[in-house]
Amino acid sequence: MQYPDWIWHNGAIKRWAEATTHVMSHALHYGSSVFEGIRCYQTPQGPAIFRLTDHNRRLFASAKIYDMPVPYSLDQINAACREVIRANENTTDYLRPVAYRGLGGFGLSADTPTDVAVATWKMGQYLGASVLETGIDACVSSWQRFAPNTIPAGAKAGGNYLSGQLVAREARRLGFGEGIALASTGLLSEGAGENLFLVFDGALHTTPVSAALLNGITRNTIITLARDAGIDVIERDLPREYLYLCDELFMCGTAAEITPIRSVDGRQVGAGKPGPVTRRIQELFFGLFDGKTPDKYGWLEAL
Template identity: 35%
Template sequence: MEERIIYIDGQFYPKSEAKVSVFDHGFLYGDGVFEGIRAYDGRVFRCEDHINRLYEGAKAIDLEIPMSKEEMTEAMLETIRRNGLRDSYIRLVVSRGMGDLGLSPDKCPKPTVVIIADTIAIYPPEMYENGLVAITASVRRNSASSLDPQIKSLNYLNNILAKIEANRVGAAEAILLNQNGLVAECTGDNVFIIKDGVIMTPPIYVGALNGITRRVVISVIKQLGLPFEEKEFTLYNLYNADECFFTGTAAEAIAVTMVDGRTIGSGKCGPITAKLLEEFRKVTRDPSQGKEIY
């Protein structure tokens, strides 16, 4: 297979030659933001939503992206074209840029923009049929008073420490609670539970990312006329749910059948979850939901 082509600051490089400075503050301090985006059948799914969230995150950390949204979108599309991909995972990264060894962003005159287009498979196909096993992490989700979880920052240590816990016990995902013991989200996914026919997901303010896939699934739920609430809940509610599923750009939507050794519902992908997964996949292939690449 030919090398992937990577975009860096207006230029394209083979993967083996794609480099940023060791003095880049994204590398030194995790100072920057990113987006993970999917393309399906030659269209970038929910392109505008992702681009808007990237720029909103940059604004939140006082980082001025050195190109317009339209220029960023075109650079992303061209990166995908140069890699000849129709179905892909795209990573947009904007760091504070090259500076010195001090913390101050004032020493970084120009942000660094990197765009990667590749393929991705987070979970094996059989897991989408049988559901995944998750645990609850001992680490707590970052508080909005320290680092707002709505910002997709380059510092993902909070998520990574939770992922390490999952890896150590052979679980596919780890659920993060906030400082008050409420279910917030996972290391890379949003959480939904279903009880007595009502679908629930934590509100953003408890410490969850406003996921694009989360938004799409909520819109599907409403279109189907299913009972839905954005509602705080604890592990007690999750353990006793009839069904549970996670959503995320990379993972898409996937059933959860065991958490912390407790079987969720029947221990299989439930009927409501299965219906939502089916409808979500239809949306990803809807031409109106994507931006044409070619």
């Protein structure tokens, strides 16, 4: 991994080696952090941060769920994101704002101060080179997502990713590209770090937010672009076996972008390669960054 030269930390741009936190920070012990992952794309109009404000709104929403005060405004966090990309001379493609409980005691309800950092690095293709064209082989995990009355899946909190690590590491150990988790209801939830779309008869079906998933911004982007293009989108509960029976399947997220799935649990999905609806969605999505899809919602936020 190539680390960046500069990181924004508690209001200042610092050298990589100086952007540190103490081992007695609350977040390190209890998972008490909230974060975002945001991509920066090179467009014909120059570098643009994709849905920067929507991502940082979700950062504040996650902090609200955990009653974690964030000592900066939305505008300040947006500015910090821009500043850190510029400081690293626009050599990175991914932003990671993180707000976390710092030093100030170990009580679970301690009013620790919230520290905030924005890091950036070069992500490239998260699930491996060329998977956007070939698709991945996925498996359903032996681990379930947390029940909705235990840990809120709608917050993008550090602690949630203990679940994601179990799912992703199990999948990798078994030789799969990514793991898919069921919710505590036994119905489909989402990938370790991605939302799911299944295609039946030309329509997109995606699992609902009540299925213990993160309400992804890429998911919302796809729903919007698809409906604008006249493709039906249905949010619904889906059982596991529909993964095997659908015509096409893909996962999506900021890191994974739109990654086709060619098999699940050793069963070929559809034709075993990205199908026409998946291709169309990829075209519409990536078209935002080369100007082929008009940015009618102002999602590209200039540096």
